[in-house]
Amino acid sequence: MIAIAAGWRFTLGLRSDGTVLAAGRTAEGQCAVESWRGVVAVSCGDWHSVGVRADGTVVGTGNDSRGQCAVDGWRGVVDASAGHLQTMGLRRDGSVLSTVRDSPTAVWSDVLAVAAGSGHTVALRSDGTVVATADLGGVGRDVATWTDIEAVAAGSEFTLGLRSDGTVVGAGVLPG
Structure with missing residues (x-):
């Protein structure tokens, strides 16, 4: 495996040959990835899965009640993040795609990474x-005040940021 992703009661594994394995809960079809080829990145939401192909296209499977799997027309994507009822895509040019209608992400630019949580x-x-x-x-x-961040992660009701000095900052309702 070259990458893994964990969702709500299921996991995806990305093989070096671009194929994807899935294990766990299958009730919403989120593990129906056996036909995916040429995949370079995977992400799990609560009830859906997405994969980014080497050619910049995106595939999705699972619960599509809010259109979170409606990624077939996406092009030029380098990474994607599946959340609760949304999927975000990062394009090569630093712009962001979203399955959420009228998403404020349409005006985001110069983006290096996206992370989808449950409600944000x-x-x-x-x-x-x-x-x-x-x-x-x-x-x-809170995140609007963060600086010197190198990586982000979005959880259910919280976000974490990794600073360049190795410290971690958090915002929202933090677990634990």
Whole structure:
């Protein structure tokens, strides 16, 4: 395996040959990945899975109740993040795609990474700052003050940021 992703009661594994394995809960079809080929990145949401192919196209499977698997027309994508009822895509040019209608991410630019949580999405910009789609548990307000961030992760109601000095910052309703 060259990459793994974990969702709600299921897991995906990406093989070096671009094929994907799945294990776990299959009730919503999120593990129906056996036909995927040429995949270079995978992500799991609560009830759906997405894969980015080497040619920049995206595939999705599973619960599509809010159109979270409607990624067939996406092009030029380098990474994707599956959340609760949304999927985000990062294009080569630093712009962001979303399956959420009228998403504020349409105006985001110069983005290096995206992370979809349960009720929000965050993006890491090339200047080390972070933006969010919602102020869920204070996430939007708090991440706006972060600087020198190198990586982000979105959880159920929280976001984590990894700073270049190795410290971690958090916002929202943090677990534990």
